[in-house]
Amino acid sequence: MNEVVVKKEIRNLTSADLLKFLSEVGEPAFRAKQISEWLWMKSARSFDEMSNLSKGLREKLKAHFQINAVEINQSQFSSDRTIKNTFKLYDNNIIEGVLIPTPERMTACVSSQVGCSLTCKFCATGYMERKRNLEPGEIYDQVVLIDQQAKENYGIPLSNIVYMGMGEPLLNYANVLKSIDRLTAPDGLNMAAKRITVSTAGIAKMIKKLGDDQVKFNLALSLHAANDKKRNEIMPINEQNSLKALAEALKYYYQKTKNPVTYEYIIFNDFNDSIQDAMELAKFCKHLPCKVNIIEYNPISFASFTNAEEDKTEAFANYLKKQGIITVIRRSRGKDIDAACGQLAIKEEK
Known part of the structure; x- marks a missing residue:
């Protein structure tokens, strides 16, 4: 059976949580700053908007997280x-x-x-x-x-x-x-x-x-x-x-x-x-x-x-x-x- 992944709201993560995730999926630490900027400076409403991230990383983010946009x-x-x-x-x-x-x-x-x-x-x-x-x-x-x-x-x-x-x-x-x-x-x-x-x-x-x-x-x-x-x-x-x-x-x-x-x-x-x-x-x-x-x-x-x-x-x-x-x-x-x-x-x- 496939395990159901419960997706977390990514904006509820701490900086340490985000860094830990990136390390676990083999992504460099500097990506954390880019993701944070998309979320809190540019007010991104989806991961697809994050154009300076690789498609692979965007897919990893989509698989584990969601943005509960209002x-x-x-x-x-x-x-x-x-x-x-x-x-x-x-x-x-x-x-x-x-x-x-x-x-x-x-x-x-x-x-x-x-x-x-x-x-x-x-x-x-x-x-x-x-x-x-x-x-x-x-x-x-x-x-x-x-x-x-x-x-x-x-x-x-x-x-x-x-x-x-x-x-x-x-x-x-x-x-x-x-x-x-x-x-x-x-x-x-x-x-x-x-x-x-x-x-x-x-x-x-x-x-x-x-x-x-x-x-x-x-x-x-x-x-x-x-x-x-x-x-x-x-x-x-x-x-x-x-x-x-x-x-x-x-x-x-x-x-x-x-x-x-x-x-x-x-x-x-x-x-x-x-x-x-x-x-x-x-x-x-x-x-x-x-x-x-x-x-x-x-x-x-x-x-x-x-x-x-x-x-x-x-x-x-x-x-x-x-x-x-x-x-x-x-x-x-x-x-x-x-x-x-x-x-x-x-x-x-x-």
Whole structure:
């Protein structure tokens, strides 16, 4: 009987793994650098593209490995130029990613998991089942495809990447960091780490690990309430990761990295939009250098929240500014195509 070869995703190999394979099949070590360049600099989607490798080596690679390339399944264009994509994965799972063009920057919002396990009450993805973590190559491919989209539609390459799509990045820690390593490496896409932001719902021990790993990218915390009772109500993760635990983890992170943190604060009508809420947030901001992004709420069919009124949003922001806190009101983009913050969810085929 012929032995069935289970093909690995070649982008999950370490450099040592690749060198070992090349040695075993009688190929010189310098081929490893060429293969790596094809995968991570030139974003090859098949071994046949690797034109400076011999046909024999390409056949050996095909026999043992595969490239689980991500494909655009569908793209929707918003009236504000935002583009939402559904991406099809090698196992037919679907994820979403968004191109957000503004006058100052061209941003890719990418997913880190298929679905999410955190059940935040205001987020459409939180109502989905978490099926699996994304591999580093699948995160990388989203960036490559959205960058191509930016160039094709607007003639401008990506300037920024935010890990704010589907899933909790810190629950896919190793793969997220490996994807960022490939995006920022000189022998990868060579993007500046300071142009990458990872957003977390707040997992204290993993925030400390970011500090231990002395990461160079930006960290954003989805806060949405600086009061444990309110935060527990909308974000069940807060029950195991209280504001006190998060404050300690963030202080540790700042001591290790000297990176200020961004607090994301979706402002809900009659829930977290009072001056009392702003006072609690200002107090939380005293722990370390930070800025606050106040985000408009984008209604979803699963939840009954509505966006705060304009005058209350302005009063909230002005209170924070008077306390010396850098505060920006972020206007939502892509709402008309369900591409805005908190709206990403795969509609089940009927």
